[in-house]
Amino acid sequence: MxxxxxxxxxxxxxxxxxxxxxxxxxxMQDASGQLRASGQAGEQADGYLGIVGSPSADLRAQVxxxxxxxxxxxxxLAAKRGAKIxxxxxxxxxxxxxxxxxxxxxxxxTDGTWRQRDAGAPVPLxxxxx
Amino acid sequence: MTPAxxxxxxxDATRGAMGLARxxxxxxxxxxxxxCVQVSAPEKPIEINLNINIRQEVVVRLxxxxxxxxxxxPGVF
Numbered sequence: 001m002x003x004x005x006x007x008x009x010x011x012x013x014x015x016x017x018x019x020x021x022x023x024x025x026x027x028m029q030d031a032s033g034q035l036r037a038s039g040q041a042g043e044q045a046d047g048y049l050g051i052v053g054s055p056s057a058d059l060r061a062q063v064x065x066x067x068x069x070x071x072x073x074x075x076x077l078a079a080k081r082g083a084k085i086x087x088x089x090x091x092x093x094x095x096x097x098x099x100x101x102x103x104x105x106x107x108x109x110t111d112g113t114w115r116q117r118d119a120g121a122p123v124p125l126x127x128x129x130x
Numbered sequence: 131m132t133p134a135x136x137x138x139x140x141x142d143a144t145r146g147a148m149g150l151a152r153x154x155x156x157x158x159x160x161x162x163x164x165x166c167v168q169v170s171a172p173e174k175p176i177e178i179n180l181n182i183n184i185r186q187e188v189v190v191r192l193x194x195x196x197x198x199x200x201x202x203x204p205g206v207f
Contacts, residue, residue: 031205069206077195083188090184091192095200096207128184130193 032066033100042106042114043096045126047074047089052106052114094129098122 035041035049041063044050048067051059074088081088101107103119110126117123200207 032207033204066206069203073199073203073206077192077199081192081195083192087184087188088192088196091189092196092199092207094189095193095196099200100207126184128186128189130186130190 031062035062035066036101036105039104039106042108043093043101044108045090045093045097045110046086047091047093047096050108050114090126090128094125097125097129 032049036043040052040059041049042052048070049063051063055063070089070092071085074085074092077083078085078088097107101117101123103117105117106114107117107123108114109124
């Protein structure tokens with residue numbers, strides 16, 4: 001192996017590392033968006049992600065990881081504003097239903113049934129959403 | 131002999147009452163500690179529960195905060 005080949009090899013490894021790292025960072029950054037887009041998880045009226053079908057252990061772990069973070073944010077905001085955690089969570093769900101559930105993605109309203117958002121129609125909101 | 135036994139019984143009763151008082155005092159402290167710990171993480175996967183009453187005025191009051199929360203944490207929401 002001459003010097004040039006070594007250099008090229010090093011460059012290839014370097015690029016692969018950067019691209020791979022960016023990929024991991026991206027996946028971490030938009031975990032909830034990807035879960036919604038996959039159709040395996042959807043937004044619930046209680047402000048948490050839910051699993052639409054039967055969960056694999058891996059999927060369950062991903063959804064739980066997101067929900068644990070959500071719960072911490074809800075708890076924090078509830079304490080700051082003197083509201084109940086459930087109220088903060090439900091308000092967030094209103095907003096997520098409005099802005100984050102794309103056409104064809106799943107949501108679960110107050111009746112507990114999973115539904116798929118129609119293309120071209122917004123997600124129907126629970127009555128208490130402002 | 132009888133008075134001695136009576137005294138001892140009464141002393142036991144007093145000690146019992148003190149134990150109870152100590153226990154009652156400890157309860158709020160424990161509750162306080164539990165309240166502090168709770169902030170960290172949920173114990174269980176969360177199941178849908180909307181049997182609670184959501185007050186619309188609270189939803190309206192929280193709306194801007196919630197919008198900011200979602201905007202600032204794109205991976206979580």
